Amino acid sequence: MKKILAVVGSGRKGGNTDMLADAFIEGAREAGHSVKKIFLGGMEIKGCLGCNVCRYGKPCIQKDGFNEIASDIREADLIVFASPLYFWTISAKLKAFIERFYCIAEEDPEPPLGRYERYPVRDCALLMTAEDNYFWTFEQAVSYYRFALVNYMGFRDRGMILAGGCGGTNGRRAITETGFLREAREFGKKLYQE
Numbered sequence: 001m002k003k004i005l006a007v008v009g010s011g012r013k014g015g016n017t018d019m020l021a022d023a024f025i026e027g028a029r030e031a032g033h034s035v036k037k038i039f040l041g042g043m044e045i046k047g048c049l050g051c052n053v054c055r056y057g058k059p060c061i062q063k064d065g066f067n068e069i070a071s072d073i074r075e076a077d078l079i080v081f082a083s084p085l086y087f088w089t090i091s092a093k094l095k096a097f098i099e100r101f102y103c104i105a106e107e108d109p110e111p112p113l114g115r116y117e118r119y120p121v122r123d124c125a126l127l128m129t130a131e132d133n134y135f136w137t138f139e140q141a142v143s144y145y146r147f148a149l150v151n152y153m154g155f156r157d158r159g160m161i162l163a164g165g166c167g168g169t170n171g172r173r174a175i176t177e178t179g180f181l182r183e184a185r186e187f188g189k190k191l192y193q194e
Contacts, residue, residue, distance in 0.1 A: 002123075002192055004028055004035040005076035009083040009094025011041040016129040016166045016175040021082040023181040024127060024161075027188030036076075038069055040093040047096040054103035066100045073104060078123040078158060078191070081145065085130035088140040098148060119153040125191070126160035127184060129175060133164030161187055 006025055010017040018039070025035045043065035053061045060067065073079065081098075083090040090098075105117035126145045130137050142160070149155045161184050167174030175181060 001032045001034065002028075002077040003075055004033050004078045004080060005072050006035055006037045006080040006082060007094065007097060008037065008039045008041070009081070009091040009097065010039075011091070011093065012084075013039060013041065014173075015084070016163070016173050017082050017084045017127070019173065019175055020127050020129055020161065020163055020180060020184050021080065023184035024080060024082075024125075024188040027185035028191065029188075030185075031189045031192070033188075033192070036072055038072070040065075040091075040097055045093060045096045045100065048099035048102050055107075060100065060103035062100075066097065066103075070104055073101070073122075074120055076122055078125065079155075080125045080127060081149070082127040083129075083141070085128055085132070085138065085141060088137075089144055090128070090141050101153065119155075121154045121156070123158045124149050124155040125158045125187075127163075128160070129163045129166045129180075131165070131167060137164050138162040158191055159187065 006021050008018055008021045012018065021037065025037060028035050045065050046062050049062065051061065081094060083094045101119060105119050108116065108118035128138055128141055150157045161180060163175060163178065163180035166178060
């Protein structure tokens with residue numbers, strides 16, 4: 001069975017994104033996987049400063065919540081990135097979390113495709129919620145996910161759930177009125193079935 005790290009980049013516990021992540025987690029646990037959930041909304045995670053003090057094998061100079069979860073990243077087989085859609089992309093909390101992967105990279109003497117470092121390669125998945133549900137709603141967020149995590153860092157994409165039409169910005173959760181929670185549960189349950 002797999003070790004899964006579910007990282008929720010929402011600021012609202014119990015909101016649409018948190019519920020979507022919980023549904024995924026429920027399915028993954030049913031399938032026998034070990035899942036740890038991290039809610040970034042309650043943590044201080046600063047973005048990368050680009051100072052390069054962390055190169056290579058030195059700890060990041062920033063003392064915040066990322067240091068507490070770096071070992072979880074290294075141990076995970078799969079990292080699930082869960083975010084609400086904010087200004088057509090992932091949340092700032094999740095973006096800051098991803099930026100800090102820079103401090104756990106290793107030197108790569110033969111970097112492919114312009115990379116300068118080697119990241120701990122993991123499987124990854126994307127869970128997102130949004131009020132809107134246009135054909136282009138998630139385009140920018142998916143592009144970032146594919147470029148930064150899959151193409152650049154080298155993670156292996158295991159899939160995504162893009163839950164559009166989940167209610168307004170007034171705080172009303174409407175994901176329960178869609179089929180996305182059931183879909184996320186099944187996604188978690190069948191993720192590693194051959």
